[in-house]
Every structure is written in structure tokens, then in C-alpha cells.
Amino acid sequence: AQKITQTQPGMFVQEKEAVTLDCTYDTSDPSYGLFWYKQPSSGEMIFLIYQGSYDQQNATEGRYSLNFQKARKSANLVISASQLGDSAMYFCAMRDTGRRALTFGSGTRLQVQP
């Protein structure tokens, strides 16, 4: 069975600083996908970034980058130059090969302070 662990229930960061949100995973599948989603207070789940298990380079999408360390089974999200609008819940998720469904972590609440 797959498992996603996010050990930081809450994080604070100053505006314009970078922040790293931790995510570790466990799977026996040789092929998998890792995702990060943002959930603001409105509730919508917003896709941020994707990393495939065979991708050679770490994924980047604007101010978001994924620090993928396969041997350590970690897929940390790095947000550079934090903005007040980044305050939200952030979820790490893994896609399983069979169902193509996502297994989610418990989330990290990020608060950006001015």
C-alpha cells in the first residue's frame, strides 16, 4: 500500500522568503507520480507541480520547485519568494499505477506573514 507522510502540520514564513514543505512517501511500485496541491480557504484543490519517478530533473513551475530525492523517498516542495496569497493548506499526493487515483498526505498549513 502507498503512504504519504507530511510531518509539518503548520509552517510560518516571512513574505519574500523561501519555504520548504516536507513530504516523504512509501510505495513498492517502480513507477509512480508525485503531486503537490494547494487548497486555499475556499476549498478548491489547485494543482501546483508534478514529478514522475523516472524524471531525471527536479520539476519546476514558476516559484514552485520539487526537491525529489528518490533514494530517501522524499519529494519536498520549495516555494521561493513567498507571497501573502500563498497562505493555504498544501497537500502532497502520490498516484498509484493501477487505479490512477491519488493517495494524499495530511497536509501542511502555510501562513505567510507580512
Place this chain on the structure above:
Amino acid sequence: SQTIHQWPATLVQPVGSPLSLECTVEGTSNPNLYWYRQAAGRGLQLLFYSVGIGQISSEVPQNLSASRPQDRQFILSSKKLLLSDSGFYLCAWVASRETQYFGPGTRLLVL
């Protein structure tokens, strides 16, 4: 472009009443569709997924059921709601690179 709709946005229902939540996708054909539930302050839990019309797979034993009467329509139902059915229900579909995109969700409160 593809769009996913859910309704209603908010629902307050008494215990024992029936439930019907609807999800529709525009701009794509034969998508994989998913129902997730999120309890307050928690991550998402997969409830059902469907790879085609009439094909439903259940992940969690419960008093909920799902149906897919049309290619781009996914319905979540219950005959009798329980207090524990309260939560935020999200529908999703799979796009390129296996990325799942979510609808706006339905907040259900069972009293």
C-alpha cells in the same frame, strides 16, 4: 479547454435523508473520474473511481454509492445519510501526465 462542475456547492441535510451530488466534465471524452471526501482538517480520501460508463469501483465500505450514467457525468448518492457523511466532497478527472484536476467541491453538513 476542460472544465469540471459540481453541484450543489453547499448542502445541509438531516440524518436519514437521501443524497445526490453531481459532477460533470466538459471538453474531454471518456475521462477517468473520481470522488474524494475530505473531513475537516484532513487530507482527501478516495471513495469511488470510474474508467467508463457504468464502471464503478468502490474504495471504502460505506452507505454511499456512485453511478456514471453518461460519459462525462458522475453521481454520488446515498439512500440514508449518517452524521459521519458530513464533509467536503470533491470530484476529479485525469488529464495529461496523469494529473488530476478537481471540481469546486460540495460542502455537506448532516444534522
